[in-house]
Amino acid sequence: RGAGGARNVGAMAANGPLIAFQDSDDIWEPHKLEIQWNYLKDHPECIGVHAGAKSRYRDGSEAVWDHKPEHVTLRDALPTNCITPQTLLIRKDAFLELGGFDESLPPCEDHEFSIRVTKAGLKVGYVREVVVTVRREGQQRIDADWRKYLASQTRILKIHEALYREVLGPESLRQCRAMYIRRSGVKRGRILGRLMRVWGIILGGFHRPDYIVD
DSSP, X not given: OHHHHHHHHHHHHOOSSEEEOOOXXXXXXXXXXHHXXXXXXXXXXXXXXXXXXXXXXXXXXXXXXXXXXXXXXXXHHTTSOOOOGGGOEEEHHHHHHTTOSOTTOTTTHHXXXXXXXXXXXXXXXEEEEEEEEEEESSOOXXXXXXXXXXXXXXXXXXXXXXXXXXXXXXXXXXHHHHHHHHHHHHHHOHXXXXXXXXXXXXXXXXXXXXXXXX
């Protein structure tokens, strides 16, 4: 059932009105929940709130991810995941009503979930402060598997095909597929990875819409 299944089981077993997700390779800042709880008290229109995060790599370097939209729109959510589950604090009732994570999509179940949240017209707030460190220091991470990543992203395109066409235009399916192939090539690396990146560039063409971010 993957990470999505584990999170769904935990959400159903939770006793409180709010749920948060912590993977084994996450480090929460001590004030994470306090910041997000205060945000939700000040923004009752939101069903949840996510926040900034940083990745820590084997060589000691870090990358900070703190420039996401304050309120995610479908134009934001369709091309790439905008809601990081490791930073998410969400109402349990809303999460369960949405059906939780799609357990057939490890990885990228968080991307598909953010599309459903936005499609339903629900609001998830955002605070830029970094509240979670995701350790990428050599652990076996499912999102590093380029085959599973590409298969899941291709399936998301199929599930929400009509929505992609309506919101981003008919060319969005080709453009997003090309972006996912390029990203898979980066994950794969070596000669095959380079060939995949070239194929993704050819498929996407030289003109890239503003919603494409490699």
